[in-house]
Every structure is written in C-alpha cells, then in structure tokens.
Amino acid sequence: xxxxxxxxxxxxxxxxxxxxxxPLTLKSGAxxxxxxxxxxxxxxxxxxxxxxxxxxxxxxxSHHVAGAYAEDPNxxxxxxxxxxxxxxxxxxxxxxxxxxxLGGCYGSTGPLSLNPQTGKRxxxxxxLVTVEDxxxxxxxxxxxxxxxxxxxxxxxxxxGMQALEWSLQFPERIRHAMVIASAxxxxxxxxxxxxxxRQAILSDPDFHGGHYAERGVVPVRGxxxxxxxxxxxxxxxxxxxxxxxRQLRHGTHKFSYDVDFEVESYLRYQxxxxxxxxxxxxxxxxxxxxxxxxPAYDYDGKLAAALARxxxxxxxxxxxxxxxxxxxxxxxxxxxxxxxRRHVAYAEIDCDAGHDSFLLDxxxxxxxxxxxxxxxxx
Amino acid sequence: xxxxxxxxxxxxxxxxxxxxxxPLTLKSGAxxxxxxxxxxxxxxxxxxxxxxxxxxxxxxxSHHVAGAYAEDPNxxxxxxxxxxxxxxxxxxxxxxxxxxxLGGCYGSTGPLSLNPQTGKRxxxxxxLVTVEDxxxxxxxxxxxxxxxxxxxxxxxxxxGMQALEWSLQFPERIRHAMVIASAxxxxxxxxxxxxxxRQAILSDPDFHGGHYAERGVVPVRGxxxxxxxxxxxxxxxxxxxxxxxRQLRHGTHKFSYDVDFEVESYLRYQxxxxxxxxxxxxxxxxxxxxxxxxPAYDYDGKLAAALARxxxxxxxxxxxxxxxxxxxxxxxxxxxxxxxRRHVAYAEIDCDAGHDSFLLDxxxxxxxxxxxxxxxxx
Numbered sequence: 001x002x003x004x005x006x007x008x009x010x011x012x013x014x015x016x017x018x019x020x021x022x023p024l025t026l027k028s029g030a031x032x033x034x035x036x037x038x039x040x041x042x043x044x045x046x047x048x049x050x051x052x053x054x055x056x057x058x059x060x061x062s063h064h065v066a067g068a069y070a071e072d073p074n075x076x077x078x079x080x081x082x083x084x085x086x087x088x089x090x091x092x093x094x095x096x097x098x099x100x101x102l103g104g105c106y107g108s109t110g111p112l113s114l115n116p117q118t119g120k121r122x123x124x125x126x127x128l129v130t131v132e133d134x135x136x137x138x139x140x141x142x143x144x145x146x147x148x149x150x151x152x153x154x155x156x157x158x159x160g161m162q163a164l165e166w167s168l169q170f171p172e173r174i175r176h177a178m179v180i181a182s183a184x185x186x187x188x189x190x191x192x193x194x195x196x197x198r199q200a201i202l203s204d205p206d207f208h209g210g211h212y213a214e215r216g217v218v219p220v221r222g223x224x225x226x227x228x229x230x231x232x233x234x235x236x237x238x239x240x241x242x243x244x245x246r247q248l249r250h251g252t253h254k255f256s257y258d259v260d261f262e263v264e265s266y267l268r269y270q271x272x273x274x275x276x277x278x279x280x281x282x283x284x285x286x287x288x289x290x291x292x293x294x295p296a297y298d299y300d301g302k303l304a305a306a307l308a309r310x311x312x313x314x315x316x317x318x319x320x321x322x323x324x325x326x327x328x329x330x331x332x333x334x335x336x337x338x339x340x341r342r343h344v345a346y347a348e349i350d351c352d353a354g355h356d357s358f359l360l361d362x363x364x365x366x367x368x369x370x371x372x373x374x375x376x377x378x
Numbered sequence: 379x380x381x382x383x384x385x386x387x388x389x390x391x392x393x394x395x396x397x398x399x400x401p402l403t404l405k406s407g408a409x410x411x412x413x414x415x416x417x418x419x420x421x422x423x424x425x426x427x428x429x430x431x432x433x434x435x436x437x438x439x440s441h442h443v444a445g446a447y448a449e450d451p452n453x454x455x456x457x458x459x460x461x462x463x464x465x466x467x468x469x470x471x472x473x474x475x476x477x478x479x480l481g482g483c484y485g486s487t488g489p490l491s492l493n494p495q496t497g498k499r500x501x502x503x504x505x506l507v508t509v510e511d512x513x514x515x516x517x518x519x520x521x522x523x524x525x526x527x528x529x530x531x532x533x534x535x536x537x538g539m540q541a542l543e544w545s546l547q548f549p550e551r552i553r554h555a556m557v558i559a560s561a562x563x564x565x566x567x568x569x570x571x572x573x574x575x576r577q578a579i580l581s582d583p584d585f586h587g588g589h590y591a592e593r594g595v596v597p598v599r600g601x602x603x604x605x606x607x608x609x610x611x612x613x614x615x616x617x618x619x620x621x622x623x624r625q626l627r628h629g630t631h632k633f634s635y636d637v638d639f640e641v642e643s644y645l646r647y648q649x650x651x652x653x654x655x656x657x658x659x660x661x662x663x664x665x666x667x668x669x670x671x672x673p674a675y676d677y678d679g680k681l682a683a684a685l686a687r688x689x690x691x692x693x694x695x696x697x698x699x700x701x702x703x704x705x706x707x708x709x710x711x712x713x714x715x716x717x718x719r720r721h722v723a724y725a726e727i728d729c730d731a732g733h734d735s736f737l738l739d740x741x742x743x744x745x746x747x748x749x750x751x752x753x754x755x756x
Contacts, residue, residue: 027633028631028633029633030633127633128633128634185624186624187615187618187619188615188618188619188621188622188623188624188639188641189610189613189615189618189619191624191639191641191642192606192609192610192618192641192642192645193610195606195639195641195642195645195646196603196606196607196610196645198635199602199603199606199645199646199649200578200603202635203599203602203603204599205583221581221582224577224581225574225577225578225581225603228570228573228574228577229574229607231570232567232570232571232574235567237565237566237567240565240566240567240570241565241566241567243566244566245566246563246564246566246569246672253406253670255405255406255407255408255505255506255666256506257576257580257662257666260666260669260670261566261569261573261669263566263569263570263573264569264570264573267570267573267574267577268573268577271577284635288633288635291638291639292631292638294624323701
C-alpha cells in the first residue's frame with residue numbers, strides 16, 4: 001500500500017480538537033478539572049448515526065489512524081493499511097474516529113499540558129489514567145460527535161483492551177467489539193517487562209522525578225532502553241531470526257561495544273527514534289494502564305462473571321507467533337464470552353510477525369477483518 | 379539440601395590461586411601479558427589422573443561451585459546441590475574443579491585487576507575474551523593441576539558452550555562433554571536482550587566509558603536494569619505466573635510508580651542485589667562472549683562440519699520451559715553430533731523453571747545427571 005495511494009484515496013486529513021469543561025473523576029480517585037482530546041475522523045456519519053467506528057490506539061499510537069497530512073505527506077496514519085475507502089474498515093461505509101487518549105503526548109491533555117492550577121506543565125503531577133478512564137473520556141467524545149451507539153469499537157493490544165472495556169462500561173453504546181492481539185489482563189511476565197522499562201526511565205538522572213520538562217531536558221537514555229525492550233517483545237523470535245539472524249553489520253566481529261550484529265543496529269535505531277519524540281511520563285502511564293487492566297479483578301478473578309454485562313458481539317483475533325499476548329490469552333476472552341452465550345467470532349491467524357502482526361496487512365488477517373466488518377449492518 | 383548438610387558433607391572449601399606468566403593471545407588478537415585464575419577443587423585426583431571434572435560457570439557464576447567457606451558458612455557454592463559426596467557429581471569418585479573465568483570479577487584477572495602497564499585497574503582496557511579464550515586459559519589450569527584429560531567438562535548455559543568448545547579445541551583432552559541448557563549460538567532475540575542489557579550499562583552516566591573504578595563510582599543503575607532484564611529471560615512465563623501471578627504487594631493498586639505487584643518487588647530486589655557486587659565491565663564482556671560464540675561460523679554455518687573434530691561423548695540436556703535456550707537449540711547440537719556418528723545422550727526434561735532449571739535439584743534432571751556420571755569410568 002503506497003503512501004501516495006493512501007493519502008490519495010482518503011484525501012489529506014486534519015486533526016481536530018475538543019475541550020470538555022466538566023471535571024472527570026478518574027479510577028484512582030484523582031480528578032481532572034477538564035480536558036482536551038485530539039481526534040481525526042474519516043468518512044461521513046450517516047443520518048441515522050449508525051455507522052460510527054472508534055479505533056483505539058495502543059501504547060505508542062495516536063489519533064492519526066489513517067491518511068496523511070497536507071503539510072507532512074509522509075506522515076501516514078498507523079493503521080492506514082486497514083482504514084480507508086475500499087479497505088477492510090471501509091470509510092465509504094463507516095464513519096471512523098481516531099482519538100489520542102487522555103494522558104497521551106500527541107495533543108490530548110497529558111503530562112506535557114499546562115496544569116491550570118500552577119501554570120506549569122503537569123509532568124509527574126498528571127494523574128495516572130486507566131483503560132476505564134480512557135473509555136470514559138472517549139464516551140464524551142462520542143457525545144460530542146453525536147454518536148449514541150458505536151457500530152464497532154476496535155483496537156490491537158492495549159487498544160483491544162479499550163474495545164473490551166467499552167463493552168463493559170457502556171454495554172448499550174457498542175454493537176461490536178473487535179479485540180485484536182490483546183489479553184484480558186497482563187501476566188507476571190508482561191508486567192515484568194513493563195517494570196524494567198519503567199525503571200529504565202525512572203532511574204535516568206534526567207528524569208528528575210518526572211519534572212524534566214521544567215528543566216529543559218528529556219530522559220532519552222531511559223526512553224531509549226524502554227523502547228528497545230518493548231521492541232523485542234513486539235517481534236517474534238522466528239521473525240527476528242529471519243529478519244536479522246546473526247548478520248554482522250561490518251562483516252566481522254568488532255571486539256568492542258560498537259554494533260556487531262544487525263539486530264543491535266535495529267534496536268538502537270528504534271530506541272533513538274522513539275526517544276526523540278515520545279514523552280516519558282506518558283510512556284510510564286501507558287504501561288501502568290496496561291498493568292492495571294483486569295476486568296475480572298472485582299469478580300474474584302472470574303472473567304466470565306466480569307463479562308456477563310457485555311451485550312456487544314465480538315470478534316477476537318490473535319496471532320500464532322505473538323508471545324507478548326499469545327493466542328491462549330485471547331482464548332480466555334472467547335471462553336468467558338461463550339460462557340455468557342455471547343456472539344463471538346474467533347480467528348487465530350498464522351503470521352510470523354509476533355505481536356506487531358496486528359499492524360500489518362497480512363492477507364488472512366485482513367480478510368478476517370474485512371469479512372467481519374462487511375457483515376456489520378449500518 | 380540444607381546448607382549445613384552441604385558444608386558438612388563436603389567440608390569447608392578454600393579457593394586457590396595460580397599465576398600464568400606466559401602471554402596469552404586472545405581471539406580478538408589482543409594479548410594478556412600473563413594472568414591469574416582463582417579456582418576450587420573438591421575430591422581427590424586419583425593416581426592415574428583419570429577422574430578430573432571441570433565445571434564451567436555461566437554469566438554470573440564463579441569458581442565457588444560447591445561447599446561453603448569457614449569464614450562465611452552461608453556462602454554456599456552455586457551448584458552445591460549437584461556436586462559433593464554422594465551427589466550426582468560425586469566427589470567421592472571425581473576430582474571436581476571450579477574456576478573463575480578470565481575477565482571475571484571473583485578474583486581471576488579481569489577488568490578490576492591492576493594493569494601492569496599502567497599500575498591502574500584495567501577497567502574498559504581489559505580485552506574482550508571469548509569462550510575460546512576461556513577454554514585456552516582453563517587448559518593452562520589443567521596443565522597446572524596435572525590433568526591431561528578431563529573425565530568430563532560440564533556446564534549450563536554459557537558454561538555448556540565452554541564444555542562444547544573444549545570438545546573442539548582440545549578433542550584429545552576431554553572424554554565427556556555435558557552441555558546443559560545451552561545452544562550452539564545465540565539467536566537474534568538472544569543477542570537483542572544482551573544488547574539492551576549492555577546499553578543500560580553503557581549509557582549509565584556513572585559508567586564513564588568503563589573507567590568508573592578510577593572515579594570511585596559504579597554504574598549501579600545500568601547493572602540493575604541489565605540484571606532485571608536477564609531475570610525475566612531466566613524464568614519461564616508459566617513459573618512467573620505461578621510464583622507471582624498478579625499478586626499485589628500492598629493489597630491495592632497504588633496509582634504511582636511504587637511497587638504494585640510482587641513481581642516488580644522481586645525484580646527490583648534481584649537487580650539491586652546484583653548491582654551491589656558484580657562488575658559492569660565483566661558483565662558486558664560476558665554478554666559479548668555469549669554473542670560471539672558460534673563454532674559453525676568458520677564452517678559456512680554448518681554445525682555438523684564444525685563438530686566433526688569432536689571426539690568426546692556427549693550428554694546434552696534441555697528444559698521444556700526454557701525459552702532463552704529452548705530444547706530446539708539443544709537438538710541442533712544433538713543432530714550435528716549424530717551426523718558425525720558421535721556418542722550422544724539427550725534428555726529433554728519437563729521442568730517449569732525455565733532457563734534457571736539447570737541450577738535446580740529437579741529429581742528427573744538430577745537422575746539423568748547421576749546416571750550419566752555414574753557410567754563414566756575413572
């Protein structure tokens with residue numbers, strides 16, 4: 001899918017911004033006195049308002065789901081291969097909404113925003129927000145857009161958790177939940193990787209307890225390490241083997257700590273790139289939102305009991321080589337839904353790209369998405 | 379296996395030290411003008427000198443394989459459950475040698491040693507040593523001890539690589555190679571984890587290009603992160619789930635970056651403990667030794683061709699839940715040996731403890747070790 005085609009098909013897109021003045025009480029008990037969300041829309045809301053679809057982003061995603069910007073045509077949305085006219089999530093049929101979550105660093109109110117009480121950036125004073133809080137904030141956006149009921153809410157990974165949470169927090173406002181490469185809660189190993197990433201940031205001397213912005217510095221070392229760790233868990237062992245193997249960067253062992261192997265070069269590049277634009281406080285918060293998400297927590301660990309209030313129909317999809325959120329984790333959701341006699345379609349897709357498979361335009365995967373979305377009546 | 383029993387059975391042990399004055403040229407081309415090795419022995423070398431067994435340590439191990447020290451009776455050797463009178467590696471039968479590898483930080487010549495050319499600690503000037511170099515240095519120790527031929531050389535993980543390398547570099551000097559939880563080379567994912575650990579240390583402001591000792595500081599942040607990452611890969615996902623699951627430390631979500639989950643507390647503790655005693659330059663070097671090891675490298679990637687010169691008999695053992703060096707990696711060694719019609723016994727042991735299984739006294743595992751070692755004639 002070339003970038004020209006994409007921007008050409010969807011046209012250039014323009015982010016929008018909305019302010020909500022009513023305070024929002026968060027799951028932690030803290031309250032925000034009001035907040036702004038940045039979002040994009042693709043396609044047109046029909047007269048009956050039955051064709052709206054919300055796309056929820058994962059850890060490092062944003063509201064920029066599809067299309068490109070006139071002033072920055074190479075900046076193509078992160079799920080552009082899925083969303084657009086004629087694509088699986090067809091903008092000729094659906095009115096698609098992307099939103100930067102509360103606490104994000106792409107323009108929505110977050111740690112980089114000015115705290116109205118101090119006139120300075122929130123930094124570490126921005127309260128921790130959870131998946132539940134994101135969905136509550138997204139509901140206000142739905143109200144603003146005139147969307148009473150989403151035809152579908154979908155997302156991959158942390159985005160899939162938001163789709164699931166929509167079905168629980170607003171069972172009447174979502175007809176279909178599409179939960180991709182996700183899990184009903186993190187495992188100890190998942191939390192462990194997040195914790196190492198957090199410790200990399202928290203222990204960076206440039207972190208300054210989260211108030212680095214005031215000092216005009218960025219904890220780039222910590223962010224870089226966090227992203228490197230993350231990347232290992234996004235890719236499969238097999239795919240890393242195919243992509244890099246033991247290929248040497250300079251054809252010989254250097255016997256130093258310079259780059260020897262291509263995989264080292266790749267990780268350093270990904271880490272450096274990420275540290276150049278992502279906010280450390282947002283990263284920390286996102287990992288905590290992941291760790292805390294556990295709808296069964298208030299139901300004695302019984303996921304089926306937690307999902308009893310869901311009324312949506314579900315598509316659950318997982319990828320064979322995803323070891324971050326393995327197919328077994330998706331099956332837990334499927335079984336809990338079946339126990340409640342909910343409509344659920346499940347696809348376990350053979351794809352070698354690990355967790356990141358959900359971002360790719362794998363033919364089988366996109367066929368599943370297309371088929372499911374085509375069957376949604378609007 | 380209680381500590382009292384162990385020290386009681388083996389008696390207190392005393393580390394020894396030997397100096398080699400002839401220069402050692404390393405695989406990198408660098409040369410050491412001479413070096414010291416610290417080692418321990420358990421049991422008695424028989425008159426025919428046919429009962430000597432070398433135990434090679436992995437990343438953070440040492441010469442202190444078994445027994446305890448009179449002045450520090452709680453400091454029990456890292457493989458004490460395996461080595462001692464009546465134990466699988468029976469010191470009533472075998473003369474067992476443990477050695478701290480060249481470049482280590484437990485007393486053998488390494489980055490913490492004084493560089494005779496400058497009178498200051500080597501620090502980052504200590505040359506990178508490889509598995510091949512370790513084996514070359516161990517051969518000098520064998521000469522010193524009067525051991526012409528090892529009855530067996532064994533080790534787990536990086537230690538297993540040394541056992542394999544012994545069979546290649548000195549095929550006439552080793553009768554049995556016991557390669558446990560190891561691999562014939564690292565995968566891209568293995569290298570990637572090592573690289574993140576290295577970057578954590580290298581980017582720590584207290585690293586000072588490896589010359590931290592001169593400045594009286596230690597890159598504790600980097601070492602701590604490196605160890606935390608390592609620990610995740612030593613344990614299995616299942617075992618982490620059983621051991622920690624999502625257990626909360628304080629019974630409630632803290633909505634802060636303090637410890638929420640038990641697994642976070644465990645990792646922080648392990649990281650802090652390790653950073654308190656292990657040398658950062660040694661850690662970096664050990665990870666490079668792992669990355670570089672690849673006996674098939676000079677044989678166009680053909681492991682069977684590389685192993686053709688081995689004459690030892692082999693025990694290869696792997697653990698079902700080891701995802702760092704999975705059973706498939708051990709099977710590569712087995713197949714390459716079989717292609718050469720070598721004697722090889724292979725055990726794939728069902729154990730839920732991941733890579734660290736090789737350090738545990740799992741009944742099935744120890745039965746395999748005992749049976750193999752009992753059959754070695756001395």
